[in-house]
């Protein structure tokens with residue numbers, strides 16, 4: 028039967044269901060692992076293939092049906108071992124790194140499978156299950172393997188369901204996956220349960236690989252890589268990486284759809300359709316309320332463009348052109364191209380913190396467009412520009428769905444795009460078709476036709492890409508990306524426009540990868556899709572990780588190791604295994620990659636040389652000190668000495684108290700310190716200054732009639748939990764209002780809604796008379812509605828000064844082009860503004876300390892400093908006293924009163940410290956189970972019977988016990 032040119036007959040559907048079963052099992056394993064470890068195990072398919080290899084080897088000596096469970100058990104053990112040795116070891120590092128480690132592991136395991144048994148890659152010679160019938164559906168032969176799959180898959184899934192839902196271990200796995208902390212408190216060993224989940228997933232993968240291999244032709248490592256993974260991921264993503272049954276059923280659909288499409292189209296077209304299906308599934312997913320904050324990024328030296336750092340390797344590279352053969356020059360050219368793509372990975376993953384598995388697709392598109400445009404226009408530079416623009420555009424389009432969903436979303440969409448590009452897009456006749464003849468680049472009339480000459484041209488483009496990347500990383504743009512990577516919500520609360528900045532990052536990375544593609548493209552007389560396979564995108568990730576993501580030089584180093592060595596030295600399978608094992612070990616053991624090791628060695632070497640020169644030649648600063656710039660460049664953190672002079676330290680909030688430096692805790696016991704408003708600083712303390720008074724959010728600006736904030740009938744549920752339920756409240760200009768309620772009452776969710784981080788199910792929020800329900804967090808923050816966070820995490824890998832510079836973005840925003848080409852005025856202005864703000868809060872002495880090293884109290888002060896720098900009109904503070912000592916808590920009360928009296932800022936504050944609130948608040952609002960249960964004067968609310976019942980549990984006496992005796996309300 029045919030429909031629109033596609034065969035939808037029974038045969039097709041039957042074959043589709045069989046392959047769909049295999050994809051379904053893959054998807055089930057991916058979901059299981061994702062639920063327990065929160066990342067995608069890219070080695071999942073490879074673990075299955077390893078199990079299949081073990082069966083092929085065992086079946087030569089023992090009966091098949093004995094080898095079958097043994098092989099599954101080996102795969103389960105391998106998966107559990109992966110969890111214990113690789114995943115747990117990387118627990119404190121970003122999840123992206125865990126996923127990258129599994130990419131390396133996948134390659135290593137596949138090579139190992141090849142060493143265990145070559146049969147695991149060939150359907151013709153692979154053992155088939157004995158004792159089971161073969162039959163026909165229509166004209167389709169169903170062999171014994173498919174019969175086994177048909178009979179055993181329901182048994183396997185049924186047992187898995189029973190195991191997860193009915194057994195103690197299964198329930199513990201689910202509990203540990205969904206609520207690890209709660210499970211640990213209840214005595215469930217969460218890490219052991221994750222290991223068990225991985226073991227089950229590994230066994231399932233082996234089951235599917237063992238029964239699927241006999242139905243396949245010869246499989247290559249490539250066909251078992253990204254393509255198979257995408258098919259499993261499609262079902263898993265449709266099931267939102269959560270539901271095992273939906274993942275399985277969706278995968279059956281994927282299998283059937285694939286078979287039907289294959290009747291009239293190529294495999295590449297199937298990838299396009301799957302990519303679109305994944306995109307739709309991702310876009311339909313609702314953005315989660317609170318996001319998990321990414322942990323584990325360490326502070327890395329950003330590479331500022333140092334002249335020596337560029338010139339020294341460039342001179343070495345140029346020198347090579349005169350000593351190597353044309354064949355070697357071609358390899359060197361390839362290394363340059365891959366290094367540029369690796370740099371794009373460094374920017375998107377190392378700096379922006381998102382995994383992209385499609386950078387080579389952008390390279391391919393860039394190459395194809397540039398070659399076409401250059402050939403048509405006869406202008407090489409026009410071709411290069413067009414190629415980079417095409418790469419940037421493609422990256423932006425692919426990145427859009429990932430904007431709302433962090434974590435794995437970009438990895439999944441880019442993987443789909445990589446496959447669709449190499450399988451379909453690049454094969455279109457208007458791009459590469461069956462291959463196009465590349466015109467020779469012409470340089471000022473000179474035709475670059477010799478490989479060694481072309482290598483020099485490649486080196487030039489590498490230098491340009493390096494310089495641009497280094498400028499961006501060291502400037503304001505790099506800082507914004509780091510802030511978004513470390514803590515996206517905090518960055519948005521400081522007015523950073525996350526979607527715009529991320530799209531800019533994707534565009535730059537797409538253009539950079541495309542430039543790599545241009546280098547590779549013009550280096551080949553005939554350009555075809557074979558130069559840009561999907562698996563090369565994974566090599567690009569390997570390059571970045573092996574070389575080290577902290578430095579641009581890492582991409583070059585990684586490219587030499589991953590591309591150069593195999594091209595120059597024939598490795599064979601054992602050599603390849605060693606190389607992949609090597610890069611896996613680098614991921615596990617060297618967070619800074621080989622670049623970090625080399626840079627450390629250079630530092631030590633130059634230190635030693637300096638000492639030698641100093642001893643032999645007496646005093647004097649040897650120039651070789653700057654050799655270290657080869658890897659690092661000067662630290663991007665601007666030296667305080669190079670700044671415009673900061674105003675003298677102010678008589679600030681903390682000035683009258685023991686200094687913050689002297690005490691690790693927050694010291695706000697400043698009252699009666701000189702007034703903030705009286706401070707000579709032109710910054711946050713400058714309420715009467717012209718800039719603040721002129722600001723639209725200034726209290727002096729014309730006020731609309733009515734309350735500053737009006738919340739009406741707001742509702743928000745998470746699953747079955749009504750976090751906020753018909754909340755209605757108002758806050759008048761100039762008030763300090765406290766929000767109280769027991770844990771889980773919905774206070775923070777209400778703040779999330781007010782600040783724009785969580786969407787409402789129903790109800791409206793009006794601020795200054797305008798409906799802001801649909802506004803983004805950054806728009807609200809720019810309008811003066813500013814929030815703090817309960818944990819005051821800020822950006823752990825950034826210094827206090829850099830954090831304050833993020834807040835200064837509101838006044839002096841970073842412009843991408845100016846960051847690369849422009850003069851440093853805006854950067855200086857941001858720096859001066861940050862230093863003024865820090866000085867006003869007496870934090871100047873902490874300016875160069877990484878935020879991650881500060882105590883909670885000091886971080887909280889730094890956070891308030893940044894928030895005040897935004898010149899807010901309404902400040903939402905979420906439990907500002909948590910983590911403070913009692914004395915600091917009292918000083919916080921003084922600070923709140925002065926923020927209102929001297930800066931005219933209205934404050935809405937969530938607090939558990941009732942005595943503090945009773946002292947500073949004009950009004951209290953009590954919440955319970957998402958509802959507002961009381962609203963009025965503090966003494967009234969505290970005495971309200973519902974409040975006593977829900978919040979205090981007992982009676983008014985508990986108020987006195989919960990802290991110091993209440994003070995008079997001012």
Ligand SMILES: Nc1ncnc2c1ncn2[C@@H]1O[C@H](COP(=O)(O)OP(=O)(O)OP(=O)(O)O)[C@@H](O)[C@H]1O
Nearest residue numbers: 316317745748750769770771772773774775776777
């Ligand atoms: N993103 C989310 N996903 C699922 N449930 C959520 C989410 N955010 C909040 N909740 C649930 O909503 C309810 C209210 O949580 P919320 O954090 O707003 O309360 P709270 O009053 O701020 O508590 P606490 O004082 O402990 O911070 C809780 O049951 C919480 O588990």
